[in-house]
Amino acid sequence: MAPADKKRPRGLKGVAAQKAAKKSKIENEDDKTQTVILDKEVEEGDELGEVTALYESAKEKSAMGESTDVVLPLLRGTIHECDRILRNWEAEEPIPASFHLTYGSALFDLGTMLDDKELNSFLDAAKERLDIGFDTLKELDTLEESDKKTESKLRIAMAKLILSNAREADENAKEVHSSIVKGLDHLKQAVSSGLLSADDILEAINIAQTNADFQDVLQNMQPLNDWAQEQYTKLLNDDKENVVALSGMGNCHLTLANYWLGKVDTLDDEESDTKTELKEEETKAAEQLKKGIDYYKRVLSVPEIDLEVKGDNTINLAEALINLANVTIDEEEQQKKYQEAVTLLSEFKEQTGVELPEELDSFVEEWNAQ
Amino acid sequence: MPAEDSRPAKRVKLENEDSFHPDLLSQETRDKIAAAFKVSKPYLHCKIDQLVNDSLLRQVRKEIFDNLHFTLKETDIYKVWQTGDLANLDGLPEDELAKLPSIFKLRNVIYSQDFRDFVSHITGCGPLSGKKADMSINNYLNGCHLLNHDDVIGTRRVSFILYLTDPDEKWDPKNGGALELYPVVEKGTPANDPTLIIPPQWNQFVMFTVQPGHSFHSVEEVVPVGKPRLSISGWFHIPQEGELGYQEGMDSEGPQSSLQQLEAPDSSEDYTHYAEELDEDATEGLTEGDLKELIEWINPQYLDMSILSTISDKFVEESVIQCKEFIRPDLAQQIEKATLQEDEEEGFATEEMVPHGTGVGNGWEVQGPPHKHRYMVTASDVQPDGQSSASLLHKLESFFATQSFRRWLAVVTQLIAKGYRGGARKFRPGLDYTLATQNTRGQAILDVTLGLSSTKDRQAAAKWESDEFGGYECYMAPHDDEEDPATYKAADEDGALLTLSAASNTLSIVLRDEGVMRFIKYVSARAPGCRWDISLEYDLPEDAEDDDDENEGDD
Numbered sequence: 001m002a003p004a005d006k007k008r009p010r011g012l013k014g015v016a017a018q019k020a021a022k023k024s025k026i027e028n029e030d031d032k033t034q035t036v037i038l039d040k041e042v043e044e045g046d047e048l049g050e051v052t053a054l055y056e057s058a059k060e061k062s063a064m065g066e067s068t069d070v071v072l073p074l075l076r077g078t079i080h081e082c083d084r085i086l087r088n089w090e091a092e093e094p095i096p097a098s099f100h101l102t103y104g105s106a107l108f109d110l111g112t113m114l115d116d117k118e119l120n121s122f123l124d125a126a127k128e129r130l131d132i133g134f135d136t137l138k139e140l141d142t143l144e145e146s147d148k149k150t151e152s153k154l155r156i157a158m159a160k161l162i163l164s165n166a167r168e169a170d171e172n173a174k175e176v177h178s179s180i181v182k183g184l185d186h187l188k189q190a191v192s193s194g195l196l197s198a199d200d201i202l203e204a205i206n207i208a209q210t211n212a213d214f215q216d217v218l219q220n221m222q223p224l225n226d227w228a229q230e231q232y233t234k235l236l237n238d239d240k241e242n243v244v245a246l247s248g249m250g251n252c253h254l255t256l257a258n259y260w261l262g263k264v265d266t267l268d269d270e271e272s273d274t275k276t277e278l279k280e281e282e283t284k285a286a287e288q289l290k291k292g293i294d295y296y297k298r299v300l301s302v303p304e305i306d307l308e309v310k311g312d313n314t315i316n317l318a319e320a321l322i323n324l325a326n327v328t329i330d331e332e333e334q335q336k337k338y339q340e341a342v343t344l345l346s347e348f349k350e351q352t353g354v355e356l357p358e359e360l361d362s363f364v365e366e367w368n369a370q
Numbered sequence: 371m372p373a374e375d376s377r378p379a380k381r382v383k384l385e386n387e388d389s390f391h392p393d394l395l396s397q398e399t400r401d402k403i404a405a406a407f408k409v410s411k412p413y414l415h416c417k418i419d420q421l422v423n424d425s426l427l428r429q430v431r432k433e434i435f436d437n438l439h440f441t442l443k444e445t446d447i448y449k450v451w452q453t454g455d456l457a458n459l460d461g462l463p464e465d466e467l468a469k470l471p472s473i474f475k476l477r478n479v480i481y482s483q484d485f486r487d488f489v490s491h492i493t494g495c496g497p498l499s500g501k502k503a504d505m506s507i508n509n510y511l512n513g514c515h516l517l518n519h520d521d522v523i524g525t526r527r528v529s530f531i532l533y534l535t536d537p538d539e540k541w542d543p544k545n546g547g548a549l550e551l552y553p554v555v556e557k558g559t560p561a562n563d564p565t566l567i568i569p570p571q572w573n574q575f576v577m578f579t580v581q582p583g584h585s586f587h588s589v590e591e592v593v594p595v596g597k598p599r600l601s602i603s604g605w606f607h608i609p610q611e612g613e614l615g616y617q618e619g620m621d622s623e624g625p626q627s628s629l630q631q632l633e634a635p636d637s638s639e640d641y642t643h644y645a646e647e648l649d650e651d652a653t654e655g656l657t658e659g660d661l662k663e664l665i666e667w668i669n670p671q672y673l674d675m676s677i678l679s680t681i682s683d684k685f686v687e688e689s690v691i692q693c694k695e696f697i698r699p700d701l702a703q704q705i706e707k708a709t710l711q712e713d714e715e716e717g718f719a720t721e722e723m724v725p726h727g728t729g730v731g732n733g734w735e736v737q738g739p740p741h742k743h744r745y746m747v748t749a750s751d752v753q754p755d756g757q758s759s760a761s762l763l764h765k766l767e768s769f770f771a772t773q774s775f776r777r778w779l780a781v782v783t784q785l786i787a788k789g790y791r792g793g794a795r796k797f798r799p800g801l802d803y804t805l806a807t808q809n810t811r812g813q814a815i816l817d818v819t820l821g822l823s824s825t826k827d828r829q830a831a832a833k834w835e836s837d838e839f840g841g842y843e844c845y846m847a848p849h850d851d852e853e854d855p856a857t858y859k860a861a862d863e864d865g866a867l868l869t870l871s872a873a874s875n876t877l878s879i880v881l882r883d884e885g886v887m888r889f890i891k892y893v894s895a896r897a898p899g900c901r902w903d904i905s906l907e908y909d910l911p912e913d914a915e916d917d918d919d920e921n922e923g924d925d
Contacts, residue, residue, distance in 0.1 A: 008784055009689040011814045011883025012845055012867045 100133030159186035253292035260285035412553035415578035429472035497615030505604025516589035560586035641789030696877035713899035733760025743804035763794035787908035800895030830898035848885035
């Protein structure tokens with residue numbers, strides 16, 4: 001080596017300074033680096049376990065209603081770790097399907113939390129990951145129970161993704177219906193595997209119900225809503241105080257009620273001063289609203305429900321009462337229902353101090369001002 | 371009736387008189403102490419056996435142990451447990467101050483006008499500041515010590531120490547902890563050993579005028595566990611602005627402290643230069659002649675080019691390398707036998723304090739001055755071919771100056787040395803050390819140290835490895851210029867670049883760049899034996915710095 005190219009020692013101070021500069025550069029480049037304490041037990045060195053635990057942590061916090069400031073970094077961290085594991089994977093056997101499930105789920109969740117314009121690229125990436133998960137399972141000679149469980153969870157994740165796509169598509173497009181059928185099929189297969197936990201089953205049913213609520217076309221809404229009702233009913237047969245199932249049933253009826261209310265032609269009402277009878281859609285809506293009200297009241301009568309459940313169901317019940325009052329001909333009955341809604345909301349606010357949604361708050365104020 | 375002017379003068383009760391030992395502040399006592407002060411040696415000082423009211427001081431001791439928190443502070447020059455500065459007592463919250471009434475009183479008593487007048491009268495040092503209280507509580511536990519220095523920092527005028535050892539158990543001088551006062555060989559250069567040793571005792575008070583270049587002293591290590599040497603030490607400062615006797619500009623002037631004196635610049639003239647030039651291609655490999663010479667004393671594995679290449683790569687990357695089992699086993703064994711035997715014979719393996727002067731002779735002499743370092747070097751008349759430790763190390767030392775070793779160094783470090791200095795050293799437990807000195811050469815220096823601290827068993831080796839008994843070499847990053855030299859770094863501050871424990875048959879090579887400080891930590895009386903080594907510094911060509919700068923962009 002020519003002398004000009006020779007590397008020389010820097011000296012102790014020079015070496016220390018260079019190490020400090022490198023450390024500072026890494027810290028500056030990765031300002032969002034965060035140490036996360038996982039509250040799940042993971043074996044040391046189990047990277048796959050750790051990344052799953054990290055994603056589970058994000059999911060839990062999201063379910064608890066934590067803000068995006070808390071959840072987003074965890075999701076980003078999950079994706080970052082997944083990228084790193086992928087890059088450094090040197091083992092002969094392929095990365096397990098459960099890894100792709102975690103990766104794909106995190107991509108999907110992150111996409112739905114960010115700007116709409118980024119959603120599609122995240123959904124595409126998530127789908128790719130979930131597809132690889134399915135392919136990985138197909139490559140296996142035999143499927144252990146854990147693999148089958150992973151497959152069921154992959155189906156739920158895929159259903160979420162497909163149904164989300166269906167929401168974004170033009171509602172008249174044929175693709176929407178086939179997506180719904182496909183998504184629902186995934187959910188059905190997942191639940192019928194018998195390998196999912198109660199929470200996972202509830203998640204699957206809730207996915208169906210939530211997505212049903214987004215659909216304005218009956219043939220797209222009904223398959224999802226009907227299946228969700230069927231599943232909630234099964235759960236209630238085992239436990240009639242299953243609060244999630246009771247709420248879910250209430251929501252199913254509310255979804256149908258909203259569908260029928262959405263079909264009411266309001267122009268007809270303007271032609272007549274007094275209303276003497278309900279339209280067909282209003283009648284159907286009223287029928288669903290009464291059933292929904294019944295389920296919400298059953299939730300609220302279950303002892304020791306937590307505040308979030310109480311809040312959600314109080315609001316749903318109040319909305320249902322107001323909507324039912326709106327399609328009630330008899331004025332006295334109508335006023336009773338409005339009053340019932342107002343009393344319900346006022347008592348809830350007084351007992352819990354929880355702020356009501358703006359439109360309900362205004363309704364209560366206006367009513368009390370009469 | 372007697373005339374008014376024949377009545378005896380009414381004795382004026384002095385401020386805080388009751389806080390002192392009876393009659394301390396009387397004219398008779400003052401004059402007696404002042405007279406003794408004037409003739410004191412090795413420099414002006416006085417010792418008062420009982421300073422303070424005994425009950426008050428017992429209260430102070432109780433308050434200290436009940437309420438105050440000590441922090442261990444350790445640097446090259448001391449190891450001591452300290453509380454905060456007592457001058458800051460006024461700033462404490464009321465509830466905390468309420469727990470320290472006696473300490474508060476004692477502080478005020480010491481800085482009272484009457485006591486300052488007392489001190490001024492005895493020392494003849496002129497007025498002293500009542501505004502600038504400067505005292506702290508120190509607890510010397512086992513292993514604690516304070517090495518040689520002259521206290522010349524800032525505006526200090528009189529140093530004092532009030533001892534609070536156990537009031538009910540007389541301090542045994544064998545425990546160590548004595549205040550040691552040193553005469554000077556010439557102004558600014560203390561003698562190697564103290565001539566006055568004052569063991570601590572309950573309520574004893576010692577003070578001396580801070581004299582640049584004269585008031586050198588140290589605190590002997592406290593050896594045993596469970597014998598705390600508690601003291602309150604501090605300084606009276608020159609009058610501050612607004613006080614009687616204040617002179618403008620006096621606080622900014624001042625002679626260099628002993629600390630500052632240690633930092634005189636270094637130059638190439640301080641090294642022995644090689645007679646021959648060495649080409650850059652010497653970094654490529656060793657000649658036949660080199661190998662033939664080196665194999666006489668170096669372990670053959672360190673002459674294998676593939677091993678040298680690996681070592682060299684590591685050194686170029688880290689600027690430090692250690693080579694274990696460096697010298698040939700038969701030679702290492704000889705040295706081990708001689709050094710262990712000598713440690714045994716001279717009483718260095720007993721974990722007790724040895725008197726100053728121990729170890730002198732047998733080919734070893736003390737190298738001072740102690741405000742910079744104290745250790746032993748081989749005497750000029752050492753027998754060249756003897757079997758004593760001095761002879762063996764003296765011979766080994768000469769190999770480090772050869773051209774063949776110079777070329778070996780070139781291969782390992784990729785640097786061409788042009789001169790060298792240093793040699794064999796012996797650091798005695800309880801006595802020896804070097805204080806931190808900075809590389810002021812203007813460029814990097816190559817430090818090459820062969821550790822030869824053998825141990826008789828694993829337990830002894832573990833003691834060295836723990837660094838709890840000193841004897842380690844420490845490299846520190848240079849301190850900021852803004853730092854008050856009177857402020858020492860706390861033990862837990864991260865200033866150390868590298869620490870190398872005392873070891874056996876291990877060669878350490880370090881490239882010490884400009885400004886980096888290093889020292890050999892004082893060897894505790896409880897160390898397993900002497901730290902033995904051969905330590906050389908190699909001077910490098912003036913353009914070595916430019917080459918380093920070019921390579922900084924490589925990574």
